[in-house]
Amino acid sequence: MNENLHARAEKLIAQERVEGISQAERDWLAGHLHECPACSQVAQQTNDALRTLRGLAIPLPRGLTARTQFRVQLRAQELREREPKRRLLWIMCVMSWGLGIATAPYVWRAFEWAGERIGLPRLVWEMGFGLWWTIPALIAGAVVLMENLRLAHENDLHE
Amino acid sequence: MADDTKALAQGLKRRDPDLLDQLIEQYQYRLFRYLLYLTSSRERAEDFFQETWIRVLERGHQYDGKYKFEAWLFRIARNLVIDWQRQKKMQSLDALTDPEEGAPMEFAALNQPSPLNLVLTAEEKTGVHASLDRIPTAYREVLLLRFQEELGLEEIAGVLAAPLSTVKSRLYRGLEALRSAMQGGAA
Numbered sequence: 001m002n003e004n005l006h007a008r009a010e011k012l013i014a015q016e017r018v019e020g021i022s023q024a025e026r027d028w029l030a031g032h033l034h035e036c037p038a039c040s041q042v043a044q045q046t047n048d049a050l051r052t053l054r055g056l057a058i059p060l061p062r063g064l065t066a067r068t069q070f071r072v073q074l075r076a077q078e079l080r081e082r083e084p085k086r087r088l089l090w091i092m093c094v095m096s097w098g099l100g101i102a103t104a105p106y107v108w109r110a111f112e113w114a115g116e117r118i119g120l121p122r123l124v125w126e127m128g129f130g131l132w133w134t135i136p137a138l139i140a141g142a143v144v145l146m147e148n149l150r151l152a153h154e155n156d157l158h159e
Numbered sequence: 160m161a162d163d164t165k166a167l168a169q170g171l172k173r174r175d176p177d178l179l180d181q182l183i184e185q186y187q188y189r190l191f192r193y194l195l196y197l198t199s200s201r202e203r204a205e206d207f208f209q210e211t212w213i214r215v216l217e218r219g220h221q222y223d224g225k226y227k228f229e230a231w232l233f234r235i236a237r238n239l240v241i242d243w244q245r246q247k248k249m250q251s252l253d254a255l256t257d258p259e260e261g262a263p264m265e266f267a268a269l270n271q272p273s274p275l276n277l278v279l280t281a282e283e284k285t286g287v288h289a290s291l292d293r294i295p296t297a298y299r300e301v302l303l304l305r306f307q308e309e310l311g312l313e314e315i316a317g318v319l320a321a322p323l324s325t326v327k328s329r330l331y332r333g334l335e336a337l338r339s340a341m342q343g344g345a346a
Contacts, residue, residue, distance in 0.1 A: 018305070018330045019312060046334065049341040050306050058192050061205055065187045068209045069180050072216050076176050079217070 005032060009039040013046055089143060096136040107132060164224035171219030183212055186232060189308065193233055196296065196303050197240045207243075211236040230314040233304065237318060293340045298333030305330055 012029045015021050021029070033040045100107075108129060115125030170178035190211060194204040214235050222231050294302070304315045316326045 014331055014334050017334065018327060042338075045338050045342060049334075049337045052341065053302060053306055053337065056307075058188075058195060060188055060191055061201070064191065064205055064208060065183055068187075068212050069183050071209055072179055072183065072212050073176055075213050075216055076174055076179070079174065 006036065006039055009033065009036065010042055013039070013043050017046065017050065086147070089140065093136060093140045100133060100136065104133075164226075164228060167228055168222050168224035171215070171222050174216060174219060179212070179216060182215070182228075186229065189229065190232060190236060192307070193300075193303060194236055194240070196299055197237065203243075207236060207239050210239050214239065226317060227310065227314060229308060230310055230318050233308075233318045234320070294333065294336045298329055298336050301326060301329045302333045302337060 009029060009032045012021055012025055016026070016029070033043055111125045111129045111132075114120075115122065115128075167178070187208075191204060191208050194207045194211075195201065198204050198207065211232065215232065218235070222228070301315060301319075304310045304318060305312075310318070312323055312326055312330075316323045319326060
């Protein structure tokens with residue numbers, strides 16, 4: 001029998017299991033396996049090997065599942081406890097920015113008045129006003145950054 | 160099935176404790192087996208098993224339910240193992256270059272028995288189990304995902320973060336290696 005036919009048969013035996021083959025190819029393969037004991041043996045060996053792989057049993061360590069469930073529950077509790085703090089932070093930020101926007105004209109006038117009274121150059125009190133606006137954002141950013149660093153550190157400890 | 164995975168995704172987003180307990184029970188064996196195939200230590204597989212579920216809890220919101228949950232789970236587990244291997248490699252290099260560390264670190268992994276060998280009893284180490292032991296980890300991993308976990312090729316590609324062509328070629332080579340190993344074991 002032509003060597004190419006055997007090579008094709010072996011290729012189809014593997015392909016059938018890995019990604020599937022068409023009906024025409026399946027019919028051709030069945031016909032070839034019927035006639036060729038060598039290729040039929042390859043097909044049988046492949047089936048046996050896969051059956052063995054599927055049947056391979058690995059014992060699960062005792063208590064692993066219970067330990068894992070316990071750890072996961074603890075971590076879930078930690079995360080739940082942290083959640084309200086985070087929410088509070090965001091609420092405070094939103095309130096702070098809201099108040100900032102609402103009071104901006106008055107604060108601007110207060111800075112202007114204080115600047116003129118002390119005799120500060122316009123640029124200085126304008127920068128002061130700008131800083132007044134950015135402080136809440138900077139604080140919130142710093143808190144979030146610290147929180148993320150702490151989380152990363154915790155993850156490292158876990159690993 | 161789509162509804163199931165959507166419900167699962169929503170439960171994970173809520174960090175539903177009952178759902179997580181149930182998932183740990185449901186996937187305990189499969190995840191442990193996969194981790195054992197990837198690492199060379201039973202203890203490490205146990206550690207990664209726990210870490211994987213912690214990650215599932217923390218990053219559950221990232222699961223969108225478009226793919227099978229197990230594919231996502233295996234990907235998380237795999238990434239943890241890869242991170243650990245990277246860290247280990249960096250530590251090894253530190254030890255090699257830092258004279259304070261004393262003698263250079265030995266690459267014990269090369270001499271260690273494979274994961275399969277570690278979990279099998281003396282009796283099981285002969286025959287077919289010993290044959291499976293000879294297959295390279297990269298092939299054994301895809302064989303497990305395809306023929307034990309019955310994941311689709313694209314799902315395997317997702318787990319491995321590798322192109323479909325890589326998955327296929329590993330599967331073909333793995334299948335050939337498996338067949339040869341079995342023949343060798345039986346002989």
